[in-house]
Amino acid sequence: DDPLPPGWVGRPWALHTGYLRSSPETEWILEMDADTAAQPGLVAALLQVAQQEQWDLITLAPQFILKHPGESWIQPALLTTLIYRFGAVGSEAGSPERVMANGQCLWVKKSVLDAVGGHESSRLSFCDDVTLVRTIAAAGYRVGFLDGSQLFQVRMYTSFQETWREWGRSLDLKDASPWGQIWGDCLFLLATQGLPLVLLIALVASQSWRWGSPLVWASLGLNGVLMLLRIAVLAGIQASYGHKAWSFWLSPLADPLAVVRIILSAGSRPRSWRGRDYQQLGTE
Template sequence: MTLPVLLADAGRLIGVVLLGLQVWLLFVLLARLAPGYSRRPPIAPRRTPRTDTTVTVMVTTLNEANRVGPCLDGLMQQEAPLLEVLVVDSRSTDGTRELVEAAARKDPRIRLVTDDPLPPGWVGKVWALESGLREAKGDWVLGIDADTVPAPGLVGAVIDAVEQDRYDVASFSPQFRDQTAAERFVQPAMLTTLVYRCGAAGATQPPPDRVLANGQCFIARRDLLLANGGYSCARTSWCDDVTLARHLAANGARVGFLDGSQIIQVRSYASLGEMWREWGRSFDLKDATPMWRRWLDVALVWAVQGLPLPTLLVLGALLATGTIALTNAPHAMLWRALLLVNGSALLIRLFMLWALRGSYAERGISFWCSWLADLAAAWRLTLSTARRPKAWRGRSFESLPA
């Protein structure tokens, strides 16, 4: 048997295996995306106060002087039901505390809280949230990240949203702003992997082990948190928001994940490199998802997001050179099926780009071309799944258990 024949046989075998995997995972993807067609529209800010409940906002900080100012400005514009803003600081040394104290002099609802030294076995942010929960007095506890910009009417809007759908816990996806062109090229592809793995924001509630959450804007009933051990279930988690949401959902809470692009904006990272490192640290959801399912999700992302475009390019090149043919040739049905399946996957991906456009304050050509970064996103997800991080925001967590 000659080398060209061997290569042709190997190519057909690869094509059959790839086709079988892609057909199966494409049906899985469609089942996850289908509820998104009837998803709830983005939450709108509430224009009037409401006094029938109270909300404690908690902001955790560690050297956030360059980012916390717009967050505090946005919180000072909130009306009732906001009761208090607890800024839980972990002994910042960059002027964060002075900024918070200055804001507190303008708005007595703002209070600076210093958490106790980090105990063994806790991630710093989760410990700060646990410390803030012990001080909170509101009926609801709303976690807001320091790098977010809350729109006026955010607090009332999230209460309206949870009450409308009778949620005990809910979080809200933000609108990303002030990204570089390089970030707008890569980050939407990474965000798409989350939608592919967990479904769309605003859709029907998935099973507890598929619940998605966003700690940048995360609200829960205070008595529910206390009854379920506070944040302790997520004390070692790199994706504490998803771990907590899934824990509460598994214990009977009604948990929602909604589109908050009109009520909160975020500028999380200063560059593409920082985004690649810091977001990639946790976006495989390793502490909230069994290992076998994480690797199945990696396979799904490669099969229906990362590989369709390269597969179509390879098939196009083979057709152009006459190496394969679509009619009156052996195995033509295989090549036609591969073209159909990968073309369908690419069309779904382009539709997702349109569906996600509202999550970006600025778009431009780099956003609309971000589907070309799908291979990079699939590779970053693979790296994140294979590795466990040991540091975050300048802190080392070498001793955390796996």
């Protein structure tokens, strides 16, 4: 690959280059990742919903293609960390800082990109899609994160290890979020997704309910409800997947690991990405 200009991550630079080379007469720009597969009618559907519902920018959630048991186990658990923090696809965000987006399929008015300087706001971001969309939302434009599972598919990674390493290190969204929000979200995930299964197993294994303590019974009830909610979320996201391996249905067992991955990512910054070295990023 050609060397990057100082102060840019590779993906936002590539997208910014495409934006700079677009025709001045362009009304809409579609950005899609190379690992996606679009269904016929994608562009027509995006244009129609954008015009009918007056969106300035739309990103779509895909249908995920998972082929191996390991990735089918960890990936839904990692996806659930996003749902717990930002709500399901189509949810209204309370503020620009809570907007969710997916840059694998992004449809935006060129005039909106012109107004925010293209991808300049996300030049240093390893979650550049969320950074860009939150910048646009903060500028007062109407942005939407909609269900696109019938419109395109994505095969992101090929194993547990690759999913853990590559996807896991950007899902904390630290480059698009204030410090307090990042760690507040980590504590929320720990309480609602990371610990319930562990606590339930510990309480049942220790036979603590025999003590008759109201606190023990309250803990059993609360964590039991949280696990039922987690199972409901799993049922709700199944349409976002094509063929589902048996390990998909066991993905709630991966929740403690998924939350640990988010916390580890929140406390570090990538030094390399997709074969590029970013040791000096932000120090030029």
